[in-house]
Amino acid sequence: ITGKTWMDRNLGASRAATSSTDSLAYGDLYQWGRGADGHQCRNSNTTTTLSSTDQPGHGDFITKSSHPYDWRSPQNNNLWQGVNGINNPCPNGYRLPTSSELDAERLSWSSNNSVGAIANPLKLPVAGFRSNYSSIVFVGTGGYYWSSTVSGVLSPELSFGNSTALLYDVSHSSGRSIRCIKD
Numbered sequence: 255i256t257g258k259t260w261m262d263r264n265l266g267a268s269r270a271a272t273s274s275t276d277s278l279a280y281g282d283l284y285q286w287g288r289g290a291d292g293h294q295c296r297n298s299n300t301t302t303t304l305s306s307t308d309q310p311g312h313g314d315f316i317t318k319s320s321h322p323y324d325w326r327s328p329q330n331n332n333l334w335q336g337v338n339g340i341n342n343p344c345p346n347g348y349r350l351p352t353s354s355e356l357d358a359e360r361l362s363w364s365s366n367n368s369v370g371a372i373a374n375p376l377k378l379p380v381a382g383f384r385s386n387y388s389s390i391v392f393v394g395t396g397g398y399y400w401s402s403t404v405s406g407v408l409s410p411e412l413s414f415g416n417s418t419a420l421l422y423d424v425s426h427s428s429g430r431s432i433r434c435i436k437d
Contacts, residue, residue: 255362258355259436260376265343266294271379274372275394280381283390283429285316285325286400286409287333289341294429300388308333308340316427317388322407323425331404337437339402344434350402351435353410353421360412366419371397376433380415384429400430 262270266282282294292298292313301314304327310316316325333341337349344350363370371378382393392398392415399412401421408423411430424430 256358261434265432271377274380279379283384286426290343318427323427325427334402348434353401353403356412368414371414381431386427398430
């Protein structure tokens with residue numbers, strides 16, 4: 255509807271969603287700004303040791319329990335900017351969408367909730383998210399999708415459930431789904 259070309263599935267998913275709770279369409283859960291190094295796997299190990307570099311050198315999910323809730327110290331807000339972003343995890347020619355691009359898609363839905371998310375051409379499933387503390391929550395009830403946009407020490411995500419859909423700023427240390435857009 256918006257004229258943009260998107261991948262037909264979440265990063266790490268084995269297929270496009272056949273329903274909102276299609277577990278084969280959930281895919282991986284990335285920390286904002288990280289590449290595909292193994293941390294995004296739902297069963298990856300965890301560590302509390304923050305990274306001082308753009309590529310941590312391991313595949314552990316880095317937990318953070320205090321402000322600014324980022325896996326990297328100091329923060330680097332330029333990791334997912336465009337197809338040439340330092341850690342762009344999307345396939346060649348694709349990138350993470352901006353918050354404006356995600357919001358334009360949301361505004362095209364037939365209903366502003368998880369029903370509209372799966373009914374639209376993107377077929378976004380309710381894959382849940384991985385918290386700053388490593389728990390995977392809201393699988394089957396909520397969808398949470400990263401944007402490349404930065405808002406202070408946070409980044410907007412597209413969030414939806416049974417009753418509503420909106421853009422919401424969240425910390426970089428949590429794990430969210432990614433749906434790549436063609437540049």
